[in-house]
Amino acid sequence: MNGPDADFIIIGSGPAGVSAAFPLVAAGRRVLMLDAGNDAGSQEESRSARVLGADLEALQVDDGSSPKLQTPVSRGILERFRGNSGITGSGFTPIGSLARGGLSNIWGAQVSFLDAEDIADWPIDIASLQRSYQRISERIGISRNSNSTRSAHGEPVLPLGATAAHVLHRNTVTKPANGSFRLFPAINAILSEARPGRAACDLSGDCLYGCPTGAIYNSRQDVLQLRKSPHFRLLDNMRAVSLTRDAAWTVGTADGSSFSAPRIILAAGVLGTAALLANHLPIEEQGLRLLNSPTLAIPLLSPARLLRSSTPTHSLAQLGLSLRYGDRPSDYVTGAIYEVGSLPAQSFINRMPLGRRAGRAAFETIGGSLLVATIYYPGDQSRSYIHRDATTGKSLTIRGGFAEGFDIRADALKKALRREWKRLGLIQLPGASLAEPGIDAHFAGTLPMGAPGPFGTSADGELNLHSGLHIVDGSIIPDLSSKYITMTIMANADRIAHRLAETEAKPAS
Ligand SMILES: Cc1cc2nc3c(=O)[nH]c(=O)nc-3n(C[C@H](O)[C@H](O)[C@H](O)COP(=O)(O)OP(=O)(O)OC[C@H]3O[C@@H](n4cnc5c(N)ncnc54)[C@H](O)[C@@H]3O)c2cc1C
Numbered sequence: 273m274n275g276p277d278a279d280f281i282i283i284g285s286g287p288a289g290v291s292a293a294f295p296l297v298a299a300g301r302r303v304l305m306l307d308a309g310n311d312a313g314s315q316e317e318s319r320s321a322r323v324l325g326a327d328l329e330a331l332q333v334d335d336g337s338s339p340k341l342q343t344p345v346s347r348g349i350l351e352r353f354r355g356n357s358g359i360t361g362s363g364f365t366p367i368g369s370l371a372r373g374g375l376s377n378i379w380g381a382q383v384s385f386l387d388a389e390d391i392a393d394w395p396i397d398i399a400s401l402q403r404s405y406q407r408i409s410e411r412i413g414i415s416r417n418s419n420s421t422r423s424a425h426g427e428p429v430l431p432l433g434a435t436a437a438h439v440l441h442r443n444t445v446t447k448p449a450n451g452s453f454r455l456f457p458a459i460n461a462i463l464s465e466a467r468p469g470r471a472a473c474d475l476s477g478d479c480l481y482g483c484p485t486g487a488i489y490n491s492r493q494d495v496l497q498l499r500k501s502p503h504f505r506l507l508d509n510m511r512a513v514s515l516t517r518d519a520a521w522t523v524g525t526a527d528g529s530s531f532s533a534p535r536i537i538l539a540a541g542v543l544g545t546a547a548l549l550a551n552h553l554p555i556e557e558q559g560l561r562l563l564n565s566p567t568l569a570i571p572l573l574s575p576a577r578l579l580r581s582s583t584p585t586h587s588l589a590q591l592g593l594s595l596r597y598g599d600r601p602s603d604y605v606t607g608a609i610y611e612v613g614s615l616p617a618q619s620f621i622n623r624m625p626l627g628r629r630a631g632r633a634a635f636e637t638i639g640g641s642l643l644v645a646t647i648y649y650p651g652d653q654s655r656s657y658i659h660r661d662a663t664t665g666k667s668l669t670i671r672g673g674f675a676e677g678f679d680i681r682a683d684a685l686k687k688a689l690r691r692e693w694k695r696l697g698l699i700q701l702p703g704a705s706l707a708e709p710g711i712d713a714h715f716a717g718t719l720p721m722g723a724p725g726p727f728g729t730s731a732d733g734e735l736n737l738h739s740g741l742h743i744v745d746g747s748i749i750p751d752l753s754s755k756y757i758t759m760t761i762m763a764n765a766d767r768i769a770h771r772l773a774e775t776e777a778k779p780a781s
C-alpha cells in the first residue's frame with residue numbers, strides 16, 4: 273500500500289488556505305494544496321481587457337448588483353462557481369470561487385480587527401488571535417488612508433481622497449448626533465511601499481478591475497511564495513468532490529484522482545466547504561444555519577465638493593464607520609465610504625431616478641462629489657440556511673432571509689444615519705438599497721468552533737464528528753460581527769496551523 277501523499281492536504285488556495293500553509297511549511301510538514309483553479313488570469317492583460325472583458329462582457333446590462341461584482345474578472349469567477357459548485361440560491365446569491373486565490377481576486381481588501389468583546393463567546397483568547405493578526409498584517413501588507421505622508425503611529429499610509437478628507441474633517445469639528453457614531457480612515461490590504469513581486473500603489477484608481485501592479489493583496493501572491501519551499505506542492509485544476517476515511521483521509525477529485533493524508537484542512541470557503549461536507553453531516557430538513565451580513569448601500573452627495581475635481585487615490589474604501597443600534601455588545605453596524613468618481617458610471621446611473629442620458633450628464637457633473645456608503649449588519653440579523661436538495665440529495669440550496677424585526681431595526685438605523693449624514697454636510701440621494709442576502713460575501717458560522725454536537729468543531733477547527741478533518745475558513749467563525757471578516761479568517765487559520773505544527777507528528781525529513 274502507498275504511503276500518504278502529504279502530512280496535510282489543504283483544499284483551497286484562498287486567504288484561508290495559504291494562511292494555514294505557511295506555519296506548517298515553516299515547521300517542515302509536507303503540505304499538498306489542491307485547488308479547483310489554476311494560473312489563468314494572472315497574466316498581464318491590457319487595461320481594456322480588464323475593464324471590458326475579452327468578449328466585451330462588461331457591456332452587458334447592469335444586473336443591479338454591486339459594481340465590484342460586475343467587472344469581467346468577477347463575472348468569470350462567480351459564473352464558474354455558479355456552474356460547478358452544485359449550490360443554488362433561493363432569496364440568496366451564492367458567492368464563491370473555484371479559482372486560484374479564491375475571492376481575494378475580487379475582494380475590496382478592507383481590513384478590520386476583532387477585539388476581546390467581539391470574541392467573548394469563542395473558545396480562544398484574544399492574545400493568540402492578536403499574535404496571528406500581527407503575522408498576517410506583516411505578510412500581506414496593510415496601509416491606512418491619511419492626509420499626511422506618515423500616520424501618527426508610523427504605519428504605512430496612502431492618500432485620502434479629497435471628498436473623504438472633507439467629510440472626515442467635518443466629523444472632527446461637529447459632535448455626533450449619536451454618541452456611538454465613529455468615522456475613521458479605512459485600513460486596506462494595499463501596499464504603500466514596493467515588495468519583491470509587488471509594486472506600491474500608483475494611485476491610478478483602477479482597483480475595481482484587478483490591480484495590475486499587485487499592490488492589492490491577493491492570495492495568489494502567497495502561493496508563489498509557498499511554492500519556493502520544498503515542503504509545499506500545489507496541484508491546480510483539482511476540484512475535490514469526495515472525502516473518505518480509511519487508515520487516512522482520501523480526497524477524490526473531479527478528474528478521478530485521489531490523494532491521502534492523515535489530516536485534511538478544508539479552506540474551500542464557507543459554501544465550498546459545506547458542499548464538500550454535505551455527505552458527512554446530518555443536514556436534516558431544517559438545514560445548516562449560515563451567518564451572513566445583511567448589507568445596505570447608500571448613495572451620498574457632498575454639496576461642498578460639487579464641481580471640484582477628485583484627487584489621486586485608490587478606489588477602495590476611503591473611510592470606515594460604526595454605529596450602535598442596540599444594547600448587546602454585537603449590536604453595531606460597520607461600514608465603508610467610497611468615492612464614486614472612479615466607479616463605473618453605469619452602475620450609479622441605473623440607481624438614479626433619472627433617464628439614462630440625464631443620469632450620465634448628472635454623473636459627469638457631480639461624480640467627484642459623490643460617495644457611496646456600504647453598511648454591514650452582524651450575522652445574527654440574517655436567517656439563512658443551507659439545505660440539501662430533497663430529490664437528488666446531492667446539490668445544495670441556500671435560502672436567504674433576515675432576522676425577525678430586522679426591517680424595523682433597519683428603518684431606525686437609516687434614520688440615525690441620516691442625522692449623521694446631515695451633520696457631515698452630506699445629502700442622502702434616492703436609491704439606497706438592501707442587497708439580496710449573499711451579495712455581502714461575508715459568510716460564517718456553519719460549523720462553529722466550541723459548539724457541541726455534530727456541526728461543532730474544536731478550537732483547532734477539527735469536526736466533532738470526524739477526527740482528522742480540520743476547517744480553517746469562515747465556517748468555524750462562531751459568530752459574525754459586522755466587521756470585515758477576512759483578516760480574522762486568515763488570523764484564525766494561522767493560529768490553528770501553528771497549533772497543528774506544534775502538536776502533530778515529527779517534521780518530514
Ligand atoms: C466583491 C467582494 C468584496 C469583498 N470585500 C471584502 C473586504 O473588503 N474585506 C473583507 O474582509 N472581505 C471581503 N470579501 C470577502 C473575502 O473575499 C472572503 O472572506 C475571503 O476570500 C474568504 O477566503 P477563503 O480562503 O475562506 O475562501 P475563498 O476566497 O472563497 O477561497 C476558496 C478557495 O477554495 C478553492 N475551492 C473551493 N471549492 C473547492 C473544491 N471543491 N476543490 C478544490 N478547491 C476548491 C477555490 O478555488 C479557492 O481557491 C469580499 C468578497 C467579495 C466577493
Ligand code: SF4
Nearest residue numbers: 473474476477479483
Ligand atoms: S490604485 Fe488600485 S489598482 Fe492602482 S495600484 Fe493602487 S491599488 Fe492597484
